[in-house]
Amino acid sequence: MAEDTVEPAARDDEGYALQRDRVEQVLLAINAGDSARLGKLLDQMHPADVADLMEQVGDKTRQLLLRFWGRDIDGEILSELDEGVRAEVIESLPDSVLSEAVLDLESDDIVDLVEDLEDDRKDIVLGSLPAAERIAVEQALSWPEYSAGRLMQREVVSAPEHWTVGQAIDFLRREDARLPDQFYHVILVDPTMTPTGYVTLGKLLSSSRKLPLKSITEHSFRTVPVDMDEGEVAYAFNQYHLISVPVVDHDDRLVGVITIDDAMAVLDDEHEEDILLLAGVAEDSSLSDSAMETTKLRLPWLAVNLATAILASLVIALFDDVIAEVVALAVLMPIVASMGGNAGTQSLTVAVRAIATKDLTGSNVWRVVGRELVVGLLNGLVFAVVMGIVALLWFGSGQIGAVIAVAMVVNLAVAALAGILVPVTMEKLGVDPALASGTFVTTVTDVVGFFAFLGLAAVVLL
Amino acid sequence: MAEDTVEPAARDDEGYALQRDRVEQVLLAINAGDSARLGKLLDQMHPADVADLMEQVGDKTRQLLLRFWGRDIDGEILSELDEGVRAEVIESLPDSVLSEAVLDLESDDIVDLVEDLEDDRKDIVLGSLPAAERIAVEQALSWPEYSAGRLMQREVVSAPEHWTVGQAIDFLRREDARLPDQFYHVILVDPTMTPTGYVTLGKLLSSSRKLPLKSITEHSFRTVPVDMDEGEVAYAFNQYHLISVPVVDHDDRLVGVITIDDAMAVLDDEHEEDILLLAGVAEDSSLSDSAMETTKLRLPWLAVNLATAILASLVIALFDDVIAEVVALAVLMPIVASMGGNAGTQSLTVAVRAIATKDLTGSNVWRVVGRELVVGLLNGLVFAVVMGIVALLWFGSGQIGAVIAVAMVVNLAVAALAGILVPVTMEKLGVDPALASGTFVTTVTDVVGFFAFLGLAAVVLL
Numbered sequence: 001m002a003e004d005t006v007e008p009a010a011r012d013d014e015g016y017a018l019q020r021d022r023v024e025q026v027l028l029a030i031n032a033g034d035s036a037r038l039g040k041l042l043d044q045m046h047p048a049d050v051a052d053l054m055e056q057v058g059d060k061t062r063q064l065l066l067r068f069w070g071r072d073i074d075g076e077i078l079s080e081l082d083e084g085v086r087a088e089v090i091e092s093l094p095d096s097v098l099s100e101a102v103l104d105l106e107s108d109d110i111v112d113l114v115e116d117l118e119d120d121r122k123d124i125v126l127g128s129l130p131a132a133e134r135i136a137v138e139q140a141l142s143w144p145e146y147s148a149g150r151l152m153q154r155e156v157v158s159a160p161e162h163w164t165v166g167q168a169i170d171f172l173r174r175e176d177a178r179l180p181d182q183f184y185h186v187i188l189v190d191p192t193m194t195p196t197g198y199v200t201l202g203k204l205l206s207s208s209r210k211l212p213l214k215s216i217t218e219h220s221f222r223t224v225p226v227d228m229d230e231g232e233v234a235y236a237f238n239q240y241h242l243i244s245v246p247v248v249d250h251d252d253r254l255v256g257v258i259t260i261d262d263a264m265a266v267l268d269d270e271h272e273e274d275i276l277l278l279a280g281v282a283e284d285s286s287l288s289d290s291a292m293e294t295t296k297l298r299l300p301w302l303a304v305n306l307a308t309a310i311l312a313s314l315v316i317a318l319f320d321d322v323i324a325e326v327v328a329l330a331v332l333m334p335i336v337a338s339m340g341g342n343a344g345t346q347s348l349t350v351a352v353r354a355i356a357t358k359d360l361t362g363s364n365v366w367r368v369v370g371r372e373l374v375v376g377l378l379n380g381l382v383f384a385v386v387m388g389i390v391a392l393l394w395f396g397s398g399q400i401g402a403v404i405a406v407a408m409v410v411n412l413a414v415a416a417l418a419g420i421l422v423p424v425t426m427e428k429l430g431v432d433p434a435l436a437s438g439t440f441v442t443t444v445t446d447v448v449g450f451f452a453f454l455g456l457a458a459v460v461l462l
Numbered sequence: 463m464a465e466d467t468v469e470p471a472a473r474d475d476e477g478y479a480l481q482r483d484r485v486e487q488v489l490l491a492i493n494a495g496d497s498a499r500l501g502k503l504l505d506q507m508h509p510a511d512v513a514d515l516m517e518q519v520g521d522k523t524r525q526l527l528l529r530f531w532g533r534d535i536d537g538e539i540l541s542e543l544d545e546g547v548r549a550e551v552i553e554s555l556p557d558s559v560l561s562e563a564v565l566d567l568e569s570d571d572i573v574d575l576v577e578d579l580e581d582d583r584k585d586i587v588l589g590s591l592p593a594a595e596r597i598a599v600e601q602a603l604s605w606p607e608y609s610a611g612r613l614m615q616r617e618v619v620s621a622p623e624h625w626t627v628g629q630a631i632d633f634l635r636r637e638d639a640r641l642p643d644q645f646y647h648v649i650l651v652d653p654t655m656t657p658t659g660y661v662t663l664g665k666l667l668s669s670s671r672k673l674p675l676k677s678i679t680e681h682s683f684r685t686v687p688v689d690m691d692e693g694e695v696a697y698a699f700n701q702y703h704l705i706s707v708p709v710v711d712h713d714d715r716l717v718g719v720i721t722i723d724d725a726m727a728v729l730d731d732e733h734e735e736d737i738l739l740l741a742g743v744a745e746d747s748s749l750s751d752s753a754m755e756t757t758k759l760r761l762p763w764l765a766v767n768l769a770t771a772i773l774a775s776l777v778i779a780l781f782d783d784v785i786a787e788v789v790a791l792a793v794l795m796p797i798v799a800s801m802g803g804n805a806g807t808q809s810l811t812v813a814v815r816a817i818a819t820k821d822l823t824g825s826n827v828w829r830v831v832g833r834e835l836v837v838g839l840l841n842g843l844v845f846a847v848v849m850g851i852v853a854l855l856w857f858g859s860g861q862i863g864a865v866i867a868v869a870m871v872v873n874l875a876v877a878a879l880a881g882i883l884v885p886v887t888m889e890k891l892g893v894d895p896a897l898a899s900g901t902f903v904t905t906v907t908d909v910v911g912f913f914a915f916l917g918l919a920a921v922v923l924l
Contacts (some may be wrong), residue, residue, distance in 0.1 A: 020823070020824050023825045024770065036594070046701075046702055048701045048702060048703075049701075052820070052821065055821065055825040056821065056823060056825050057825070057826070058829055059827075063703055065632065078600050087838060107630055119802050157664075169667055172664075172667045173667075173668055173669070174668065176668040179664060179668055180664075182662065182664070183664050183704065184646060184663075184664075184705075200644065201646075201663035201664060201666075201667055202619075202634075202641060202642075202644070202645050202646075202663060204663075204667060205631055205634045205635075205663055205666060205667060206635055206637065206638040206641055207635070208636065210636065231639060237726065238726055238730055239508075239510045239511075240508055240510060240725045241510075242723075243644065243646075243705075243722070243723065260664060260705070260722050260723065260726065261703045261704075261705065261722065263726075264699065264700055264726050264729065265700065267726065267729065267730065268700055268729065268733075271730075271733040271737075272815060272819075274737065275733070275736065275737050275740070275811060275814075276811060276812070276815065278737070278740075278741075278811070279740075279807050279808055279810070279811030279812075280804060280807070280808055281808050281811060281812055285812065286714070287812070287821050287822060287826070290642040290833070290835035291832075291833045291837050291840065292840075294735065294833060294837045295836075295840040298808050298837065298841060299841055299844060300842055302801060302804060302805060302808075302845065304614060304869040305800060305801060305804045306797070306801060306848065306849070308771070308800075309796060309797040309800040309801065310796075310797065310852065312796055312800070313793050313794060313796060313797055314904065316792060316793045317793045320789045320790075320792070320793060322490065323785075323789050323792045324786065324789045327782045327785050327786045327792075328782075330778060330782070330785045330789075330791075330792035330795070331778045331779045331782060332775060333792070333795075333796070334769070334771060334774055334775060334778065334795070334796060334799060334908070334912075335771040335772065335774075335775055336517075337796060338770075338771040338904075339764060339767060339768060341766060341803075342742060342763070342764055342767045344665075345741050345742070345761070346741055346742055346743050346763070346764075348741070349738060349740070349741030349743060350738070350741075350743055350747065350749070352737075353734060353737055353738065354749050357734075358514070359509065359514065359517065359518070359749050360749060361482070361518060361579070362482050363482060363485045363518050363519070364518040364519070364520075364749070367520055368749060370753075371752070371753045371756060373755075374753035375753050375756045375757045375760065378753065378754075379757055379761055379764055382761060383768060384858060386768065389770070390772070395741065410732040417856050436846060437781070442583045442800075446796070446800075452795075
């Protein structure tokens with residue numbers, strides 16, 4: 001039995017990627033239209049793995065899968081799906097199936113599902129929830145998107161701060177059926193429902209019944225305001241090793257609780273956003289998007305890049321007479337641009353990451369800017385020597401060698417500075433530094449690189 | 463009081479970045495050599511925030527801080543420090559202070575601290591631990607780096623599978639002082655110490671004492687082998703919403719437990735690694751590295767880039783006669799290269815991220831490759847038309863317009879293909895796809911871009 005749990009049935013031995021033969025069995029069952037077999041195969045899998053499978057198969061296969069099995073889909077699978085695929089799946093489900101599926105979920109997962117629905121379907125789903133749950137979901141939806149209020153679950157386990165361990169345990173036994181699936185603390189509240197501390201379940205279990213709860217509260221206790229950005233919440237979980245955090249409204253009253261598994265999912269999403277934005281890919285793009293959708297998502301960034309590339313070309317055009325004279329310049333030109341672009345990207349990525357992890361702040365920004373400048377100059381000197389010699393040997397001209405050497409120092413120093421100053425400035429302006437920094441930085445390095453190299457060449461060689 | 467917890471004292475109201483005036487107070491106390499004031503300020507801060515502050519101040523300030531306050535440093539602060547700064551701090555601490563600091567930590571944190579120490583200091587620290595703890599740390603160190611065995615804590619809370627809820631609670635009360643600070647499950651074991659299920663503390667608290675533990679075990683139960691890679695472990699936590707996971711040895715015996723806060727830290731590290739490697743920055747670089755260290759870490763990547771840039775220049779050199787004839791080609795050349803590089807980076811980043819999240823697998827790789835090719839062709843067509851017209855208007859030559867249009871389609875299609883095929887191939891070869899994919903992809907796009915553009919120009923224009 002333990003053997004079975006070490007390597008979950010649907011995953012292969014190299015780790016957790018979906019097992020290929022399991023996927024093939026599912027595909028066979030779909031193609032055979034064998035609903036019974038399909039249901040059996042999918043029931044054995046974790047909802048997160050079923051969701052991955054639905055994302056990985058093509059559009060047509062997914063529609064067949066839904067036709068043969070869609071009525072059995074459960075809410076957890078819907079929760080696990082990427083937004084794009086989820087919208088498509090939800091659209092294909094009859095109202096009754098959707099309402100049924102949503103019933104099993106905790107309020108935070110229902111909110112996550114419902115917030116993207118069109119109004120008429122949202123009303124149908126909300127209408128089919130029990131009154132208490134419906135109100136909870138509607139209240140959550142009243143908080144801004146990406147806020148703690150949307151992320152939290154409203155099912156909280158709290159106790160008056162004057163209770164003893166025994167009173168709390170008796171209360172939990174009575175409440176059994178109404179408790180959330182997962183909770184890690186009992187939150188102590190004062191008579192106005194303001195949280196004043198919390199007790200871990202481990203301490204509650206191991207302490208004597210007579211002890212007051214107040215005497216075993218955790219030092220790590222902190223709360224978050226309901227309108228805090230979810231990225232800040234995830235940062236706090238990671239920074240302070242939190243497991244669950246009470247959420248309070250503007251009057252400091254307890255309104256919900258956020259648990260670490262949700263914070264971990266947010267952290268993962270924020271990572272995805274950063275890495276994709278840095279590469280000029282829309283943050284909400286997904287592997288299951290069609291070619292047409294993907295083209296539309298990537299085109300705007302390429303268009304911006306084209307505009308900046310044309311700007312760089314205009315700089316080159318300024319010097320077309322010197323290039324016509326010395327074609328070696330056209331040969332060497334891309335080296336200056338490429339080195340500048342790379343050095344700028346290094347500096348930029350470190351800065352964007354450091355801003356995200358709050359390691360780059362007002363206290364150290366100037367020291368880091370200084371460091372980047374020195375790094376740019378040092379690397380510039382190294383590659384100035386290398387490229388000076390390469391150009392001398394290649395084209396037999398000390399002058400061309402000298403020109404590319406100086407251009408290399410100038411460009412790598414400017415690249416390093418742009419790499420840090422651009423994202424820091426964007427952050428100050430309230431723009432996500434991952435968003436357009438890449439274009440700005442490469443525009444600067446291209447323009448400065450070409451200008452330094454060709455301009456110097458014009459002075460020295462003509 | 464609640465007010466105080468909403469915004470922790472050392473953090474400002476915009477969120478969790480270190481509060482600037484707190485940092486300034488600390489700096490003042492350091493400069494005044496006021497140990498008492500310094501100790502008071504730092505004691506009020508969370509260890510993770512003290513660690514951030516130590517990373518953010520300069521080298522000299524950090525040395526002063528350690529001189530006035532180093533003897534009071536606690537193990538948790540050491541645990542929170544970046545590896546580079548930590549090595550420097552540990553080196554400056556007397557053996558007695560280091561041994562004392564380490565005593566407060568759980569075994570997984572001690573392992574994390576001790577694994578990077580030099581042998582003689584490692585022996586001193588290990589020698590000062592209580593025997594049971596020392597053996598636990600030594601056993602953990604016998605597992606490979608970055609394995610579940612290094613990540614887990616050895617303090618586990620387990621119970622025989624035939625116990626009742628009441629027996630488990632009585633056991634926990636007796637064990638109080640010996641229980642780990644944080645635990646979320648009681649793990650059920652059979653007589654050979656093989657884990658067979660687990661019970662959440664919430665269920666234990668809310669169930670009647672007579673119930674057998676077996677009747678309230680969790681469906682989500684799974685174990686991980688002690689030699690599993692920590693990245694896989696973190697993936698499993700995120701995918702299956704786990705909170706803690708028992709770790710088993712090769713005989714399926716329980717040897718430790720991994721909790722979600724450690725998995726979250728690993729997920730964060732893996733992301734940092736991906737984003738930095740994609741930008742050609744060594745994964746272990748840190749904002750607190752000196753300019754010289756940083757230069758050394760970034761130089762190798764720039765050197766590789768120089769080699770590939772020279773390769774691209776050699777392609778240009780093949781066509782120097784046509785450039786000498788038509789200088790417009792030198793002006794337009796960087797546009798083709800830049801568009802190819804950007805399209806390749808888009809495709810590459812999506813692929814690297816999808817491989818990391820296991821969304822790109824054997825089941826869908828060919829469909830995704832096909833999609834990328836179509837996307838490349840579609841974007842290529844759009845920008846072929848745009849650049850064809852721009853070139854025609856700019857240089858008054860339909861031939862140059864036609865040449866750049868065709869080159870654009872070829873280059874964007876090749877960029878899209880290289881962007882996905884390179885990382886997929888590296889993954890197959892067992893190399894981290896984030897590592898050198900960037901260089902390969904831009905080399906392909908530069909070489910193909912220049913060759914297509916200038917080669918066509920040579921045929922059409924000469």
